Amino acid sequence: MAKLNCPIETAAHQSPELPALRDAGFLLSYAQLHRRLLSLQQQLLGYGLSRGTHLFIASPNCWQLVLLLWACWREGIVACPVNPSFPKDRQQALKNRVHAHLTWPSDDIQLQFDKGLPTDEPENNQRTTTQLDTEALSNLIFTSGSSGEPKIVAHRLGNHLANARGSAVPLSQGDCWLLSLPLFHVGGLGILFRCFLAGACVCLPDRHQTLAQQLSSTPITHLSLVPTQLYRLLHQVDFHFSQTKIKHLLLGGAPIPESLTVACQAQCLEPWVSYGLSEMASQVCTTKATEPGIVGSPLQGREVTIINGEICVKGNTLFAGYYQPDGQLDCPVDEKGWFHTGDAGHWHNDALVIEGRRDNQFISGGENIQPEQIEQQLIQHPAVAQAIVVPTPDDEWGMRVTCFIDWHEAPRPYSKIADWLRQSLPGYMIPKTWLPWPELPTGTLKLPRAEFKRRAVQSSSSHSTR
Secondary structure (H helix, E strand, O other): OOEEEOHHHHHHHHOOOOEEEEEOOEEEEHHHHHHHHHHHHHHHHHOOOOOOOEEEEOOOOOHHHHHHHHHHHHHOOEEEEOOOOOOHHHHHHHHHHOOOOEEEOEOOEOOOOOOOOOOOOHHHHOOOOOEEEOOOEEEEEEOOOOOOOOOEEEEEHHHHHHHHHOOOOOOOOOOEEEOOOOOOOHHHHHHHHHHHHHOOEEEOOOOOOOHHHHHHHOOOOEEEEOHHHHHHHHOOOOOOHHHOOOOEEEEOOOOOOHHHHHHHHHOOOOOEEEEEEHHHOEEEEEEEOOOOOEEEOEOOOEEEEEEOOEEEEEEOOOOOEEEOOOOOEEOOEOOOOOEEEEEEEEEEOOEEEEEEEHHHOEEEOOEEEOHHHHHHHHOOOOOEEEEEEEEEEEOOOEEEEEEEEEEOOOOOOHHHHHHHHOOOOOHHHOOOEEEEOOOOOOOOOOOOHHHHHHHHHHHHHHHHOO
């Protein structure tokens, strides 16, 4: 088994007072974090959780969750985090799918997070160094499930460690990264691994402050956002990145409007853009933002190739497989070890360009439509925050191009948006139906395209029966 000394314990011995975990009015050093993890590990063992057992976790981000995840990984317990906003019956169904032994939080497992074992007592001095088994399963993550039942992505600890080591974003001791992504998502887990490997600090969002207020009052140096969050941040009255300690901004989750890149550069901050997926433990390519769709070259430990227009990946970060009903793992790679992502792309010199999902493409009036191409153009409009294009059945066109728009500001006439699109796209790509943006479930990071399709068809049906 490949072993690695726990980076939290290493930092606790080498730089014990170094900040490790920050919450509102609350700060743990690496020494304090290590002591609390020792206590938490003992408590988990007391509940019968041990190497290879599964713990189902339905919790929003909090400092206790950070400790719980890392204590699980030190003991080889497989963490199964899920969106806590899911209804209880759905949570129970997902718990059954991962064969979890216990659920946290629940009455079945009462954990004390605010006490730590002393590390200066003789019996503790005899304790062997905590080592992480990089080949052991670390977590089961549920995909978005936008096209049916979510798949369950299984990672080994080594996948996350390799991802963190190969990240292009500079991170050092004393830096502080805001945990702005949920820990039931691979992007949130990536922040933990990057920070603790580097001896940096993880900072929890302060629910009593706006993002702008927290960035101005807290020594946060690193920030992960989706484009809509960045737009709203930049339009806060009196906010300017020069008033913060932010050094690096990582953008992902959606195409990046060029206007946002320019706005950041005007504030002397060059954002990073990234392409990643759960099956590769987060980042695959990362680069400084230049042109829309360009995400850079493969990072250290990753390989990328294009096969018949499809992006295919492999490397040290490739997941262990999809967790199956019988508890086995299925890693669907081809005979050369490539995982086919389903994403369409091409190379521009040595940089990868993302075109969109291959299975999103449809035919309208005999023409192939890649909806992401329309969406990327729409978000360049200053009034558009987000856009989703989906097909709806049509007697004349076969499929009609239907578009949902989320506005940054007061809605514009759709006819004006269509005229603006015609300046850069052919006529067959101009949406024929426009619909308002719906309310989305709490915690949604990836837009559920299947739900947009359902709403578009429903809207079409209701209009046809009037």
